[in-house]
Amino acid sequence: RKMRSEVACRVDIDGLNAPFLAIYESLIPAxxxxxxxxxxxxxxxxxxxxxxxxxxxxxxxxxxxxxxxxxxxxxxxxxxxxxxxxxxxxxxxxxxxxxxxxxxxxxxxxxxxxxxxxxxxxxxxxxxxxxxxxVLAVVNTKLLQDYAHIDVRLRQLAFIVKHWAKTRGVNEPYQGTLSSYAYVLMCIHFLQQRRSAILPCLQGMEATYSVTVDNVECAYFDQVENLIGFGSHNREGIAKLVWAFFSYWAYCHDYADDVISIRTGTVLSKRTKDWTRRIGNDRHLICIEDPFETSHDLGRVVDKFSINVLREEFERAAEIMQYVPNPCAKLFEPY
Ligand code: GTP
Ligand code: MG
CATH class of the missing domain: 3.30.460.10 (Beta Polymerase, domain 2)
Known part of the structure; x- marks a missing residue:
């Protein structure tokens, strides 16, 4: 597989904002x-x-x-x-x-x-x-909700990605693909990493909220009302972000070396986490660090078969976003 940096996006991408927003709206609970x-x-x-x-x-x-x-x-x-x-x-x-x-x-x-x-x-x-x-699940739920407050594009992107993962059959942690929680972490990381960042790194800021749960200190800046508008310099619409998200996971993420980490707002290397070998059932073929339980890789459920399924699905989605005139129908086609 060849890696490449982000390729030029199709010129009509913003014309696709409306259909993606319509899907997002249709999934929001009443x-x-x-x-x-x-x-x-x-x-x-x-x-x-x-x-x-x-x-x-x-x-x-x-x-x-x-x-x-x-x-x-x-x-x-x-x-x-x-x-x-x-x-x-x-x-x-x-x-x-x-x-x-x-x-x-x-x-x-x-x-x-x-x-x-x-x-x-x-x-x-x-x-x-x-x-x-x-209790850790309750605390990471709050963290995700606080991130969602900062920029509506996170909620839009995560809805589209979860909907895609469910229709394509790659939201089945018991069958070696990723949980919804993992997909949301991938979206947060992605928006933290845009050239002009859409999300900050809340755990990298002065803590205004702090609890210790099962010996894990969970601390971060939670006064997110003060961060609304943080990403307003970045004007990318939902369609461009969906395109770039899939393009990142299809062509830019380094599966051999990288660990994504919303805790640090960066990419870590597998070596620094000692995630280079298989230990027990943890293979670390795609590495997503839990924001609080830092020894916990949300990609641990992925095995040598399902990693290929996942990567082929990312590539399929990236190609559809790049070339198909009306990509929504095909992107969400049941597998
Ligand atoms: P859907 O039910 O698919 O809409 O998504 P969900 O947000 O309920 O996600 P999921 O069922 O994947 O996870 C439920 C919650 O469990 C998450 O929001 C986390 O708070 C918590 N959780 C903590 N660790 C893990 C983990 O390793 N795997 C999963 N799946 N959930 C975890
Ligand atoms: Mg659930």
Whole structure:
């Protein structure tokens, strides 16, 4: 494979802003959906507080990080101080309580990588996963949401990229492709790295928010209202950014050496992270550093087969964006 720096973009690229924005708008959840999610959260809070008055519930993942599509499930984290009881015991007790409250399809998955209780609320039709004390996920949800506040182009780009990944079958971490969380980190990194940056590096600025979770210090500048307009010198529209995003992952990213890192706002080398060899199941074929758990590579799920699938999809998307007259239909063609 040859690497090249960014090639000249097609001249009519800005004419494609409207169709991309129309897709973005069509995926945004309606206000009434948000209201239903709140209603379900309140119901769950009532159920939980009877058994554990001190516990609290937080939304995390796409329902709270502003990158959620219409009609998605919600992810909830139950925070409970009781260190003496085992997580699996809490989950089983929780499943009991939910069942008695007439929630449907209640299932405790105590042996999953992230143990959860699943349920469906018949009143709102919303499905929900509840995990226990996954506080880092709550904190990285806030970080993503804070980034989304700074420039609307992040939300637009991430929606288009997630929609592409879902329709092309490359948003399946259990099958060796990337999670939605990984794609959003890729978008943030990309906008931090534009020649005229569209996003700052919040963890590189003076911290206004700081928490320590599981011995990890999570600190960054979170007063993002003060950063609105940060990227206004850069006038690139969504179509140009989609084109450049795919072109970067198809032709410019150095898969042999590079680690993308929104924590530092730069590209790190695999050597400095000691991510040059396969250790256990971590192959590091595409490296995306978690902003807080810095030893955590979101690309760890990618294997020697799926890396080719992913790279071929990036190249396909880049070529469509470069040459196809009306690229939207083809770009989002189900695989
Ligand atoms: P969709 O459900 O596809 O709309 O996206 P989502 O934003 O809910 O993303 P995803 O299901 O990939 O992840 C849910 C949340 O789990 C993320 O927002 C993170 O807060 C958290 N998380 C932390 N570490 C990981 C990880 O290694 N993989 C994934 N998938 N999620 C992680
Ligand atoms: Mg999710």
């Amino acid at each position: 206000e009434e959906e948000k209201a239903k999610q709140k209603q379900l959260l309140t119901l769950l809070e009532n159920i939980v507080s009877k058994e554990w008055p001190e516990a609290r519930l937080d939304l995390y993942g796409s329902c709270a990080n502003s990158f959620g599509f219409s009609k998605s499930d919600i992810d909830v984290c139950l925070r409970i101080a009781d260190a003496n009881v085992k997580k699996s015991q809490v989950l089983l007790k929780l499943a009991d309580l939910l069942q008695s409250a007439n929630l449907q399809n209640v299932q405790a998955l105590t042996r999953a990588r992230v143990p959860i209780v699943k349920l469906m609320d018949p009143a709102t039709g919303i499905s929900c996963d509840i995990c226990i004390n996954n």
